[in-house]
Amino acid sequence: MSLVNIALSGLNANRVALEITAQNVANVNTAGYSRQQAVHAAIGSGTYDRLSPGSGVEVTSIRRVTEQFLVKQTWLTNSLAGYASSYTNSMSQLENTLSADGFSISAGLDTLFTSLNDATVKPESIPYRQQIINESEALSHRFHTLSQSLHHQHKDISDQQNAAILHANSLMSNIADTNKQIAEMQGTGGNPAQLLDARDALIGELAQVLEVRTTDQPDGTLQVTLASGQPLVIGTEAAKLKAIPDPADPYMADLQVEFGKQNFAISHAVGGKLGALVDYQHDVLKPNQRALDDMAQSLADEFNHILATGKDLNANTGKSLFQYDPTNPAASLSITDIQPEELAFSEDGTPGNSGVLSHLIELSNKAVSVTGYGSLSLNDAFTAMVGQTAIKARQATADFDAKTIMNKQAIAARDNVSAVNSDEEAANLMVFINAHNANMKVISKANELFDSVLQLV
Structure with a gap:
């Protein structure tokens, strides 16, 4: 059932990414807020199977987007x-x-x-x-x-x-x-x-x-x-x-x-x-x-x-x-x-x-x-x-x-890097939703394959 587990990891990772995006959108008008990003990393198989593609994906950390020099x-x-x-x-x-x-x-x-x-x-x-x-x-x-x-x-x-x-x-x-x-x-x-x-x-x-x-x-x-x-x-x-x-x-x-x-x-x-x-x-x-x-x-x-x-x-x-x-x-x-x-x-x-x-x-x-x-x-x-x-x-x-x-220029330079961009977050929202739905389809197809195997028994 590695196929299901891989898809589940994708669901969880994209759920976290969606939550982060929602947090960013909620704070679009919050002065001094630094937008956040989910840092994704592939999970290795943990085995020596040369035919294993890996075990999915995980969010290793949440990155606060900031440039300290500009701050x-x-x-x-x-x-x-x-x-x-x-x-x-x-x-x-x-x-x-x-x-x-x-x-x-x-x-x-x-x-x-x-x-x-x-x-x-x-x-x-x-x-x-x-x-x-x-x-x-x-x-x-x-x-x-x-x-x-x-x-x-x-x-x-x-x-x-x-x-x-x-x-x-x-x-x-x-x-x-x-x-x-x-x-x-x-x-x-x-x-x-x-x-x-x-x-x-x-x-x-x-x-x-x-x-x-x-x-x-x-x-x-x-x-x-x-x-x-x-x-x-x-x-x-x-x-x-x-x-x-x-x-x-x-x-x-x-x-x-x-x-x-x-x-x-x-x-x-x-x-x-x-x-x-x-x-x-x-x-x-x-x-x-x-x-x-x-x-x-x-x-x-x-x-x-x-x-x-x-x-x-x-x-x-x-x-x-x-x-x-x-x-x-x-x-x-x-x-x-x-x-x-x-x-x-x-x-x-x-x-x-x-x-x-x-x-x-x-x-x-x-x-x-x-x-x-x-x-x-x-x-x-x-x-x-x-x-x-x-x-x-x-x-x-x-x-x-x-x-x-x-002062206004310095604040604008900081905001250009760290502040929330509504258009960017809207695009991210579509990306993560699509990824979330795609992983749901993988799970659905995995279930269909499992049911087919059971029917052969």
Whole structure:
């Protein structure tokens, strides 16, 4: 009855192939699903009979159709796209803030110096002097509100970093758990295809948060590390990312990896969304906050210094116009309780003298030192800040567009190899059904032959 046994092996093999095809068709719209194939192999006769063709066919394994290089490319481009997206959002927010009319330091400086110029007509005029005080207060308010806006973004970036760290830690824990399940499944001879797809998806999601590297292990697990080498997942053990706050600024933090009882400092860029947040905070936001503080401090110091050289309408030594806290000049900048008649515009106490007022007006073109921008006038410094931010924002947008295209191309390349093709599966379905039916006919004919033999007896 070898004929029947051979046909039965064909039935079983094609039944498995049909089940695999059905699984593929069912997951045609499942993102990240890797199609599967039955690997067939002929069964030898197991005897030394030269006339034996063999004992049929068997499914030796179920092949998960995947190309690991293409999968890793999707992870890498996930990191690049995640970085570009986060960085672009932050730069766009900063650009919108700096370009808003209410936050424009340049506009405030222009109106202040215009009021100073107007006062040259009649330096002793109380209305002109009051207007100067009003514009000074308005300018200090611009510094205050802009500084507060940057501070709020600074805090928001910190909150986003903490959220990204929590998300990454959760993903790393899930990857370690999936590693364990895969190792157990492979150890018992099971098919871990769905678990492998799930792990790929988890690593892909982790790659959006930070750039990772992976290494295959003999037991089927994956070792995951940062691009700079710090361990994130080893076998069934997961690390934890930690943010160590800066004592001088609670919204600035150093990143560390805690693995077991060891702590690894992260001194290099981490990539992904988290890397973009860190880079933006260190390279763009904080420098602009320092530059704004320099502008506020220079404005106050220069005005107060010149006013101190003059005399007011009562022939008294000039009082300061601005005041600030040296630890955060822009946020604390305000005017003093100075009265209009106390503005020391005269060099000799004569009410109509405007020598000191002229020196104040000359401050509009005086170069001061501003961190990150060199020595230039206050107006030029803020204009440079706005212009540089606009340039960086455009560059970030262009980079985001390019990285998004790269990511889509990498995903398409992976799907071209691994995703389900409905036409291909429909063709496979017909092939396996026909093969299944053919084996049924073989069994039917074998039964007819057996019945014929019995009739001869």
